[in-house]
Amino acid sequence: MKQIHVVAGVIRDARGRVLLARRTEGRDLSGSWEFPGGKVEPGETPEAGLARELREELGIEATVGAKLIDVPQRYPHKRLRLDVREIASWSGTPRGLDGQALAWVPPRKLADYPMPPADRPVVAALLQPAEYLVTPMPGADGDAWLEGLRATIEAGVRRVQLRAPGIDATRWRALVADAAALCRETGVEALVNGNAQLAREHGLGLHLRADQLPAFEQTMRVPGKLLAASCHDAADLQRAAALGCDFVVLGSVLPTPSHPGIAGMGWDGFAALREDCDLPIYAIGGLDHSDIATARAHGAQGIAAIRGLWANA
Numbered sequence: 183m184k185q186i187h188v189v190a191g192v193i194r195d196a197r198g199r200v201l202l203a204r205r206t207e208g209r210d211l212s213g214s215w216e217f218p219g220g221k222v223e224p225g226e227t228p229e230a231g232l233a234r235e236l237r238e239e240l241g242i243e244a245t246v247g248a249k250l251i252d253v254p255q256r257y258p259h260k261r262l263r264l265d266v267r268e269i270a271s272w273s274g275t276p277r278g279l280d281g282q283a284l285a286w287v288p289p290r291k292l293a294d295y296p297m298p299p300a301d302r303p304v305v306a307a308l309l310q311p312a313e314y315l316v317t318p319m320p321g322a323d324g325d326a327w328l329e330g331l332r333a334t335i336e337a338g339v340r341r342v343q344l345r346a347p348g349i350d351a352t353r354w355r356a357l358v359a360d361a362a363a364l365c366r367e368t369g370v371e372a373l374v375n376g377n378a379q380l381a382r383e384h385g386l387g388l389h390l391r392a393d394q395l396p397a398f399e400q401t402m403r404v405p406g407k408l409l410a411a412s413c414h415d416a417a418d419l420q421r422a423a424a425l426g427c428d429f430v431v432l433g434s435v436l437p438t439p440s441h442p443g444i445a446g447m448g449w450d451g452f453a454a455l456r457e458d459c460d461l462p463i464y465a466i467g468g469l470d471h472s473d474i475a476t477a478r479a480h481g482a483q484g485i486a487a488i489r490g491l492w493a494n495a
């Protein structure tokens with residue numbers, strides 16, 4: 183099946199609200215809210231196509247700005263790439279020229295509007311961090327590890343997975359307590375790898391390993407806290423979605439020293455897996471800050487990394 187290229191715009195008003203349009207009756211996905219836009223026509227650039235769609239559907243003149251994310255997505259009868267751009271500036275008064283309802287929505291409220299599956303990663307790209315740190319193994323000096331975490335947070339990381347496979351349990355419990363306090367203090371979202379008990383004790387989110395997905399039960403969730411998972415293939419992604427994970431990590435994209443001998447799935451492999459899943463997905467495996475634009479161009483929320491994000495690396 184051929185992939186349709188759809189281009190859509192994030193239009194903001196002076197108060198920072200975002201414009202959504204409701205798909206009219208008689209079309210696919212009718213009733214759901216979307217970012218205004220439509221199909222790119224043959225021979226048209228995406229920028230020209232989006233400006234044309236916004237003129238036809240809303241009666242505004244728009245200047246297309248930066249790319250937010252490109253989401254490859256498979257629906258029952260079509261495959262599309264939803265290419266979402268920020269609208270840098272616009273003039274006129276948006277009206278629903280096709281009879282569609284319009285709504286100016288504060289970003290925090292976007293998730294309250296029912297939208298097509300491809301839009302879930304778009305809303306996540308607008309609201310959630312593009313970087314997800316996975317902590318490196320603490321060395322003999324636990325304070326140095328905590329200082330590394332502090333420096334990484336100061337460098338701008340806002341979402342963290344506390345992970346130290348094989349570490350002594352008592353030592354880890356103490357380090358997690360200190361790391362949890364640091365994250366609370368700095369307003370950083372923290373999840374702990376694999377250990378629901380520890381997550382519960384410290385009010386942290388829980389990040390499941392792929393091998394924990396099959397046996398995980400809803401009752402093991404930490405109420406009101408983030409649930410995430412590491413995924414390597416389509417079956418893992420399906421399990422994570424069925425559990426209602428808030429986001430996942432998928433890789434390895436590139437070969438990495440932490441998993442020697444395992445070839446990466448590559449960016450095309452990543453995008454292909456992402457087509458059948460509507461969760462926000464961080465790409466992992468040999469990536470750092472400089473890969474975020476490439477990640478977004480393949481439908482990723484951003485990148486997850488150990489060495490690539492650790493400030494004291």
Ligand SMILES: Nc1nc2c([nH]c(=O)n2[C@H]2C[C@H](O)[C@@H](COP(=O)(O)OP(=O)(O)OP(=O)(O)O)O2)c(=O)[nH]1
Pocket residue numbers: 188189190209210211215216217218219220221235262264298299300301
């Ligand atoms: N514009 C837009 N389309 C979206 C979004 N999310 C999403 O899944 N889609 C899907 C719905 C449709 O299958 C496809 C857009 O095609 P469309 O039919 O609206 O295209 P169009 O505006 O050129 O309109 P038409 O003349 O073909 O009806 O992309 C979104 O946020 N905005």
Ligand SMILES: [Mg+2]
Pocket residue numbers: 218219220221235239
């Ligand atoms: Mg349209």
